[in-house]
Amino acid sequence: MEIKNVSIIGLGALGVMYGQHLSKRMPKANLRIIADKERIEKYQKNGVYCNGERCDFTYKQPDEKVEPADLLLFSVKNDGLDAAIESVKNHVGENTIILSALNGITSEAIIGNTYGMDKLLYCVAQGMDAVKVNNKLTYDHMGYLCFGEKEGNEDSEKIKAVSDFFTQKEVPYEIVPDMYKRLWSKFMLNVGVNQTVAVFGSNYGAIQQNGEARDMMIAAMREVMVLSRKEGIQLTENDIEYWLTVLSKLSPDGKPSMAQDLEAKRFSEVELFSGTVLKLGKKHGIPTPINDELYKRIKGIESEYVLQV
Incomplete structure (x- = not known):
């Protein structure tokens, strides 16, 4: 399993930060930001900035037909999770791996109820100090993504695929054996x-x-x-x-x-x-x-x- 196509939903601090990081390390067409028409028009008109640099993202509306993502990252707020689950349906395929960077202890189960827990790795983002004001994000420390199976199994195929991809794309990460x-x-x-x-x-x-x-x-x-x-x-x-x-x-x-x-x-x-x-x-x-x-x-x-x- 090799990760080539990545989709992100949610351009809060995490979405912008990791989106900008990946956009510099993979083909533009292979990184998709999922958003509705109104949001996309706003992003394109006003721009999205990360540490003073305008982000150059490929945007996709929820109803657009696309090749399923190999990796799908949820980075919305919790009150937007239900809508996000519906919006990403065209990006979820048989082999899609899903990471949820939402706060709290329930988002994985909610996402898994629709797409299957077998697609999910548990995940938390930690160590970042980003501040987002309107369309501008600034940060000193990117932090890192911790991920793994709910309990044990550090050698699963999903973990290997994500860790190989993150290593290649210079995304800081930690594999945690007891992610729950x-x-x-x-x-x-x-x-x-x-x-x-x-x-x-x-x-x-x-x-x-x-x-x-x-x-x-x-x-x-x-x-x-x-x-x-x-x-x-x-x-x-x-x-x-x-x-x-x-x-x-x-x-x-x-x-x-x-x-x-x-x-x-x-x-x-x-x-x-x-x-x-x-x-x-x-x-x-x-x-x-x-x-x-x-x-x-x-x-x-x-x-x-x-x-x-």
């Missing part, structure tokens, strides 16, 4: 850092140093750690320390997508983060006061959008 645990671990990070930076209206620098923001972030992560054990995922303090090390290497001026959403007065993925934690806490009878507080504060900020209209 890493998915939960990344969720724990997102619950802590995304929400904390957002409510403090700050950046990574605020949680890289001791203080109220860092303390709140770690406390929110610990609530996920406790709940993970009830769900059969054994996250520990070592997992928290791992992420603190990752965070320490990011640009202090960078910020996660939720903080960027609130600054732009867009509705965030709070239901995916503390919303999920609150539901799990209720399910298992475990209090989650830090995530309760984060949820209320983010919802409070978002409620102001309506008042300002």
